[in-house]
Amino acid sequence: MSLKVIKAGILDTIQDMGRYGYQQLGINPNGAMDKYAMQIANALVGNDLQEAVIELHFPGSVFRFTQPTLIALSGADFSPSINGVPVPLHHCIAVNKKDELQFNKPVSGARAYIAVHGGLEIKEWLQSSSTNLKAGAGGFQGRNLYKNDELLLKSKNEIYYLLHDNDFKILPWFAGFAANENSQEIFFLPGNEWEWLTEESKTIFTTTPFVITEQSDRMGYRLGNTPLITLTNEEVVSSAVGFGTIQLLPDGKLIVLMADHQTTGGYPRVAHVITAHQSRLAQMKTGDEIWFRLTDHQTAEELLVKQQQHLLQLQNACIFRLQEYLHANRY
């Protein structure tokens, strides 16, 4: 009973909230790029928010279900369809045996997520299901998904009674979102070496857009900026970095570290993207522009707490609707 890859995508991996506790050994955390979207998908199918999901880049894999189950799609809009019929994001969808899910064109965002009711049967490595491509461990055999891979499902929950024929059904509720107004705005906190920048470079940082270059992946985004200048030639002794750390490279360009970042680094840390905006950043792609806005700890923490509260509310509401629906349609 599984989800089978019948055509491979460019970079589809199993990810969860990340592997923490092992960075002291140089083992980087990985995890979903857009953890907010990942958790929304989990909430919609009644999962733990931290359950492992499939993260897709475009072009994404084509999947065939070998058992009826519930799924939810979130994150990037890659114009998904089941058996050729377009399906929406942010809904709980009952799919049937032999249904095929595919992604047709990139409409918005950079990473899409599939959550499956009950979760995927993945052997944890160091307490996480996230794929570590560099170490070749975690996730599905430590690698991205290939054709004919079969992802087993944890839940054998039979929901076939929801489906009268060989087709899928979109359940009648969805996760609502406030319009993501001005999503190019990324809030940052100054890094320890922020004061190394000249006043002019600080002004450039906060008042001009930064374009995401082609040299951008799950490890980090390189930005194409007019080189920033520092007041000092001092060097940073290697020290911890994190998701969202913005490092200044020797050529004056910036790199924003993302989910597959190294554990430590020796470049000046001029800024850090706040956690609540990492999801927004994860959905940006080559050519997109970022506007950095200075914020403070109070704001950063409140935004994060608010996001967490929203997720918990959504999760409770979805569990309630799902139970009610399954009960009402049982006989």
Place this chain on the structure above:
Amino acid sequence: MNYLNIPYRIFPLGDSAITVDFGNVIDEAVNNEVIGRFHQLKNYPLHGMIEMIPAYSSLTIRYDVCTVRKNTTIDITAFDWMKNKLDELLQLPMSAPQTSSRLLQIPVCYENGFAPDIKQLAAIKNLSVEEVIQVHTAREYKVYMLGFLPGFAYMGELDERIAIPRKAQPQITFPGSVGIAGKQTGIYPLRSPGGWQIIGRTPLKLFDADREDPTLFQAGDTVQFYSITENNFYEIQNSLSFKRGDWSKV
């Protein structure tokens, strides 16, 4: 035994991590303080702490903002709470870490095929290749930190006579390659682009995802290299493949 009372500074690493910085230096006494504080916090973890990342002269603590804030009043940020707790803790004297420092003997083959940069290093430093090997194997090194790649140990301090800057252009480096960068030495656990000058290779596996402890080294370990022949190298490598994941007997 108490460690030196080294001045420190605390700064945020974004909104979910905090760094205690003992001075932006590569120095054994400073690193002892880092490792000592790491073990102290491991024994008495702070509320909401997720993990710690010790480095040369800094200790970074990742924490869960929501968990920390549940324990604080609205007036104080999770960062300020963590900072206050760390300030309190750092006032306390620290006893030597419980875990005794291990001494690991690492076999290295310094022969040609495994040591693409050793001849040039010897030439620049006015030494023979034998002298380079002799100097590299003479002293014990301390593992200051792990980082860059899973299981990559930054060790020092290297004898000035064989210290050399890294390469201008990184090159593909094979697993087990022993390198030099400035007054540091280290071993690449995985195939990777790397800028360190490669002077030999160890047949040991420094990273093995299947092991309970996936990396050979930990911060705080003591390491000594010894020279082996190419034949020894393959013998050890072959014996390792029979007892995969067990390097303790080598």
